[in-house]
Amino acid sequence: MLLADFRPKSQLVTKTTLVEKPRVPVIDAHNHLAEPFGGGWDKKPLAELLDSLDEAGVVTYVDLDGGWGEEILNTHLDLFKAKAPARFQIFGGVDWSQWESKGDGFPDWAAGRLRVQKERGAQGLKVWKDFGLHVRDHQGEMVKVDDQRLLPLWETAGELGLPVMIHVADPVAFFDPIDETNERWEELGSHPDWAFTSPPFPSFMSIMDGLASLVVRHPNTTFIGAHVGCYAENLGWVGALLDRCPNFYVDISARIGELGRQPYSARRFFIQYADRILFGSDMGPDKEAYRIYYRFLETDDEYFNYNTGDIPLQGRWHVHSLFLPDEVLKKVYSENAKRVFGMG
Numbered sequence: 108m109l110l111a112d113f114r115p116k117s118q119l120v121t122k123t124t125l126v127e128k129p130r131v132p133v134i135d136a137h138n139h140l141a142e143p144f145g146g147g148w149d150k151k152p153l154a155e156l157l158d159s160l161d162e163a164g165v166v167t168y169v170d171l172d173g174g175w176g177e178e179i180l181n182t183h184l185d186l187f188k189a190k191a192p193a194r195f196q197i198f199g200g201v202d203w204s205q206w207e208s209k210g211d212g213f214p215d216w217a218a219g220r221l222r223v224q225k226e227r228g229a230q231g232l233k234v235w236k237d238f239g240l241h242v243r244d245h246q247g248e249m250v251k252v253d254d255q256r257l258l259p260l261w262e263t264a265g266e267l268g269l270p271v272m273i274h275v276a277d278p279v280a281f282f283d284p285i286d287e288t289n290e291r292w293e294e295l296g297s298h299p300d301w302a303f304t305s306p307p308f309p310s311f312m313s314i315m316d317g318l319a320s321l322v323v324r325h326p327n328t329t330f331i332g333a334h335v336g337c338y339a340e341n342l343g344w345v346g347a348l349l350d351r352c353p354n355f356y357v358d359i360s361a362r363i364g365e366l367g368r369q370p371y372s373a374r375r376f377f378i379q380y381a382d383r384i385l386f387g388s389d390m391g392p393d394k395e396a397y398r399i400y401y402r403f404l405e406t407d408d409e410y411f412n413y414n415t416g417d418i419p420l421q422g423r424w425h426v427h428s429l430f431l432p433d434e435v436l437k438k439v440y441s442e443n444a445k446r447v448f449g450m451g
């Protein structure tokens with residue numbers, strides 16, 4: 108038998124708690140609506156989408172797809188926000204490809220587009236992972252995450268009250284050689300373009316140092332570090348940045364695989380930083396996916412698959428739940444998001 112065909116069945120006799128709805132209604136701070144991550148809801152009836160969200164106990168859904176371009180931003184504002192304003196928040200983005208033609212004027216131009224996007228209805232700024240890995244300036248130089256020239260962009264986001272949802276670098280293993288020691292080997296096998304082996308790419312830590320200095324340098328701008336601050340493997344590092352920067356928040360989307368394999372540290376992290384953590388799933392409006400999150404946060408169930416599929420996608424391990432106290436759940440599920448997104 109090949110190792111790839113091995114499907115061990117756990118013989119543990121433990122409980123499985125079905126949590127159909129969250130303890131309190133949820134704000135999902137990190138998700139998508141169109142392909143490839145959101146399930147193509149721009150082509151399906153809105154009523155069906157609202158029903159799925161109701162069934163999952165999600166009152167407001169943050170859609171980050173506008174970060175892919177102003178055309179998508181405008182389409183999503185019309186398709187979703189205009190029709191159900193309380194149910195959606197749509198984030199805008201930066202068109203880095205314009206740096207080449209705008210030259211030295213790019214940062215001011217990008218800040219100006221942010222104003223236009225806000226006027227049009229955008230409620231935040233999404234920064235994708237190509238920032239720090241692929242984005243280049245007009246001279247073809249790689250732009251560092253904490254590049255001083257971008258000051259107008261980050262300061263304008265702060266001035267406009269637009270929170271910046273930023274994803275850089277993560278996960279760590281994507282920077283390692285793709286060999287038998289790489290814990291995301293299977294995932295990289297199915298997505299070879301997700302590998303950023305360093306060199307030639309910058310090292311993981313150099314990008315993360317850039318993120319930290321960016322957040323430190325703009326205390327009037329709110330940054331949300333996607334996927335547990337882009338470093339779910341190292342909650343000590345994330346906690347240190349949260350300690351240092353009151354303008355820094357994290358979402359937990361797509362990382363219960365990481366949190367649930369270090370349940371003691373994760374539980375302490377949630378309790379210590381209860382005011383700084385936002386719920387998010389990044390799995391589309393999928394009821395079954397939400398239920399795994401609720402089970403993970405609320406129950407004391409042990410050793411279960413953190414994905415809906417047969418084989419866990421980010422590594423073949425199982426997770427343990429965190430049985431968070433009610434007051435922590437309330438903050439993580441909705442109170443923190445209400446504050447960060449300025450929802451009454």
Ligand SMILES: [Zn+2]
Nearest residue numbers: 137138144389
């Ligand atoms: Zn996402």
